[in-house]
Amino acid sequence: MMSKPRVAFFDFTGCEGCQLQVVNLEADLLGILDHIDIVSFREAMKEHSDNYDIAFVEGSITRRSDESRLKAIRKNTSTLIALGSCAAIGGINCLKNFFELDYVRETVYGEKATSYETYAARPLKAVVPVDYEIPGCPISRNEFIYVLKSLLLGKKPEIPNYPVCVECKLAGNVCAFERGMPCLGPITRAGCGAACIREGGACWGCRGLVDEPNTDSQREILAKYGLDLTDIFRKFRLYNGYSEVAK
Amino acid sequence: MNETKTIKIDHLTRVEGHGNIDITIKDGQVQNCQWHVVEAPRFFEAMVRGRKWYETAHITSRICGICSIGHTLTSLKATEKAMGVVVSEQTRNMRKLLLHAENIQSHILHVGYLVLPDLLGAPSVIALSGSHRNEVMVVVRIHQLSNEMSDLIGGRTTHPQRPVVGGFAKWPTPVELKNLRKKLADGLADLDALVELVRANADRLPDFHRETEFIALSHPDEYAFYDGDIASTDGGKWPVEDYTRVSNEYMVPQSTAKFSKHNRDAYMVGALARLNNNYEQLSPKAKSVAGAFNLKPITCNPFMNSIAQIVEIAHNLEDSIGLIDKILFDGFIEEQARVTPKAGKAAASIEVPRGILFHEYEYDEAGVCTFANCVIPTNQNHGNIQKDFEGLVPQIKDWAREEIELTMEMLVRAYDPCISCSTHCIFI
Ligand code: SF4
Ligand code: SF4
Ligand code: SF4
Numbered sequence: 001m002m003s004k005p006r007v008a009f010f011d012f013t014g015c016e017g018c019q020l021q022v023v024n025l026e027a028d029l030l031g032i033l034d035h036i037d038i039v040s041f042r043e044a045m046k047e048h049s050d051n052y053d054i055a056f057v058e059g060s061i062t063r064r065s066d067e068s069r070l071k072a073i074r075k076n077t078s079t080l081i082a083l084g085s086c087a088a089i090g091g092i093n094c095l096k097n098f099f100e101l102d103y104v105r106e107t108v109y110g111e112k113a114t115s116y117e118t119y120a121a122r123p124l125k126a127v128v129p130v131d132y133e134i135p136g137c138p139i140s141r142n143e144f145i146y147v148l149k150s151l152l153l154g155k156k157p158e159i160p161n162y163p164v165c166v167e168c169k170l171a172g173n174v175c176a177f178e179r180g181m182p183c184l185g186p187i188t189r190a191g192c193g194a195a196c197i198r199e200g201g202a203c204w205g206c207r208g209l210v211d212e213p214n215t216d217s218q219r220e221i222l223a224k225y226g227l228d229l230t231d232i233f234r235k236f237r238l239y240n241g242y243s244e245v246a247k
Numbered sequence: 248m249n250e251t252k253t254i255k256i257d258h259l260t261r262v263e264g265h266g267n268i269d270i271t272i273k274d275g276q277v278q279n280c281q282w283h284v285v286e287a288p289r290f291f292e293a294m295v296r297g298r299k300w301y302e303t304a305h306i307t308s309r310i311c312g313i314c315s316i317g318h319t320l321t322s323l324k325a326t327e328k329a330m331g332v333v334v335s336e337q338t339r340n341m342r343k344l345l346l347h348a349e350n351i352q353s354h355i356l357h358v359g360y361l362v363l364p365d366l367l368g369a370p371s372v373i374a375l376s377g378s379h380r381n382e383v384m385v386v387v388r389i390h391q392l393s394n395e396m397s398d399l400i401g402g403r404t405t406h407p408q409r410p411v412v413g414g415f416a417k418w419p420t421p422v423e424l425k426n427l428r429k430k431l432a433d434g435l436a437d438l439d440a441l442v443e444l445v446r447a448n449a450d451r452l453p454d455f456h457r458e459t460e461f462i463a464l465s466h467p468d469e470y471a472f473y474d475g476d477i478a479s480t481d482g483g484k485w486p487v488e489d490y491t492r493v494s495n496e497y498m499v500p501q502s503t504a505k506f507s508k509h510n511r512d513a514y515m516v517g518a519l520a521r522l523n524n525n526y527e528q529l530s531p532k533a534k535s536v537a538g539a540f541n542l543k544p545i546t547c548n549p550f551m552n553s554i555a556q557i558v559e560i561a562h563n564l565e566d567s568i569g570l571i572d573k574i575l576f577d578g579f580i581e582e583q584a585r586v587t588p589k590a591g592k593a594a595a596s597i598e599v600p601r602g603i604l605f606h607e608y609e610y611d612e613a614g615v616c617t618f619a620n621c622v623i624p625t626n627q628n629h630g631n632i633q634k635d636f637e638g639l640v641p642q643i644k645d646w647a648r649e650e651i652e653l654t655m656e657m658l659v660r661a662y663d664p665c666i667s668c669s670t671h672c673i674f675i
Contacts, residue, residue: 017313
């Protein structure tokens with residue numbers, strides 16, 4: 001009989017909200033535990049091992065000293081998965097990249113700023129090759145289970161490559177633009193079930209761009225509702241500051 | 248005694264965020280004993296500058312996944328105050344309910360998943376799920392209940408979308424609220440099993456007392472979570488606007504987070520600080536749980552913070568039932584939040600699971616944020632943790648190295664430190 005795959009969790013700069021979604025799987029997680037061995041999960045356990053097959057890594061890389069730790073994880077694992085938007089696309093941490101770093105440091109820490117090491121925030125893939133990404137701020141628990149199950153079955157997990165609008169229209173929501181809110185749904189990767197529109201808001205773009213975003217259709221929608229690009233760009237930078245389009 | 252005991256733990260496990268323990272005992276003398284905070288800083292105050300009034304809560308929610316509801320609500324309250332927005336009674340009650348959900352969620356996670364293994368001598372809850380399946384299922388059920396509650400009221404367990412400036416973008420239905428009420432009552436019954444289990448093993452909690460100052464919000468009408476003035480067990484009350492005079496943040500060399508002090512060289516915030524300040528206002532069930540552990544004000548054993556959390560879970564469950572009754576009795580309506588942005592500056596405070604939290608913002612006429620400051624509970628506790636180190640290590644210095652190590656780990660965990668929070672929000 002084959003031994004159970006060994007799974008490890010690691011975190012860099014983030015809010016630990018994505019790891020919390022894994023803990024929140026509750027009873028489902030207890031079921032999954034019959035099929036895998038969790039060998040490292042600092043937030044939840046004391047045991048630790050450097051011998052693992054699948055590594056889930058949360059958070060962005062925000063200081064040079066993070067790089068060697070991430071590279072060591074990459075060396076130890078055959079499959080590396082970016083868990084959440086901070087890890088997959090840089091996410092909210094990249095907002096600070098638009099300020100001069102010295103200015104940011106001084107705003108938050110005053111004159112002792114220089115003692116803190118930091119550089120432009122970036123996704124994992126800017127430092128090491130990443131096998132799969134589970135985007136979202138936070139991740140969707142269903143998508144996490146889907147990816148893990150696919151890997152356990154030896155299949156390649158595929159996450160949606162169509163915009164949130166598709167899920168949103170299927171769900172029959174009233175379009176956010178109709179309610180006077182700018183929405184990033186037309187260019188953002190689906191998979192969340194249009195979670196923010198469903199709850200009365202608009203899409204913030206947390207899952208990152210679809211592979212070939214149709215920016216024309218986004219422009220058309222904006223034109224239709226008489227909005228200009230400034231608001232959308234401001235919104236876009238929230239999560240996608242690292243991507244080329246924002247620069 | 249000619250030996251050197253060195254305890255060096257990098258990236259302590261089963262806490263939020265990254266912290267290190269560094270202790271050296273040589274020839275029976277404590278030579279070094281320090282609590283280090285090594286989390287990467289995140290610079291949230293700078294990140295919200297230049298963002299619109301309806302975006303600040305969305306951003307500062309990401310300071311911490313576990314307290315995202317508390318950060319969201321504190322941010323909304325500060326923004327509303329800055330713009331002179333007054334929310335309805337229904338909004339306030341619904342927010343209190345949401346805050347209870349987060350408090351239960353965070354406390355049960357801490358007590359059940361992070362502290363219980365220490366009490367039962369297991370390395371983690373995963374190990375416990377084999378040996379103590381039933382007890383673990385109780386913990387899982389209460390955790391699940393609190394998550395369902397956050398989903399229902401906030402839209403999501405983490406980083407809630409429904410609460411917005413001025414109120415809620417979407418409301419639960421009365422039927423959903425009634426179903427939740429039923430589950431909360433079941434949760435109260437489940438809690439008894441947890442109380443029994445912890446009580447049977449409570450003698451493992453070290454008997455260590457160190458007098459200190461306890462700071463929490465306090466409100467004349469209720470056990471304060473959502474609203475109140477700043478209160479101290481050393482006496483005194485201050486309006487929330489004066490928060491910087493209370494928190495007095497300062498930098499220390501061993502940490503990327505700031506430390507705080509007020510009357511003494513350090514103070515404590517969190518469940519035990521709330522209980523010590525506001526014990527009389529706990530719900531009946533909560534008082535009876537406190538009685539089971541003989542927990543009374545003023546308790547100055549930091550290890551009892553975990554017990555105070557169990558007491559608060561009882562309070563949260565019971566008070567939530569009362570809040571649902573009130574919301575339904577008052578005649579629930581689907582209000583719309585309406586806000587006209589305006590220039591202004593204000594600070595607000597909420598008791599989040601780990602203690603008193605402050606957010607302050609300034610906006611210009613267009614509703615663009617020009618200044619932000621957040622003071623995080625764990626920052627306020629770091630100084631007290633260090634003082635406990637200095638008090639406790641000399642008392643146990645002759646113990647075996649492993650015993651000292653475990654006890655110091657337990658001490659830090661008792662504070663339920665949220666280190667990922669604490670380094671993100673600092674301002675001089
Ligand atoms: S992606 Fe969002 S929820 Fe996940 S760690 Fe980053 S900030 Fe937290
Ligand atoms: S623009 Fe936004 S709200 Fe409108 S359909 Fe697309 S995702 Fe839904
Ligand atoms: S609707 Fe947009 S912002 Fe909301 S979860 Fe989905 S991708 Fe993220």
